[in-house]
Amino acid sequence: MGRESKINPKYDILAVITLNKDRVLSGKPLTLLAQNEEEQKEMTADIAKALKAEIVRMKTNDFLIIRE
Numbered sequence: 001m002g003r004e005s006k007i008n009p010k011y012d013i014l015a016v017i018t019l020n021k022d023r024v025l026s027g028k029p030l031t032l033l034a035q036n037e038e039e040q041k042e043m044t045a046d047i048a049k050a051l052k053a054e055i056v057r058m059k060t061n062d063f064l065i066i067r068e
Contacts, residue, residue, distance in 0.1 A: 014053055015065040017044045023062065037061075 015030040016023070017040050024031045034040035044063040048055045053067040 011066045011068045013064055013066050014051055015047055016062055017047070017065070018060075018062040020060075020062070023060075029065075 013029040015032060017032045017034055018024065019034055019037065019040055021033055024033050032043060034043055040063065044055055044065065047053075048065045051065065051067065053065045056064040056066055058064060
């Protein structure tokens, strides 16, 4: 565990789009609450396109927008 703490990721998490209001936190990255799955997918695609970033879908069904 000590070794992993010295490794800096080569990407930034720019935004998280979730359907769960308990996961909305302030700070970096931007966290957005979508009303339904369709809105979540649209928001994710639009933001990723605007920021020229990649989309990652987590097992929790939240989306991350990341950029190297």
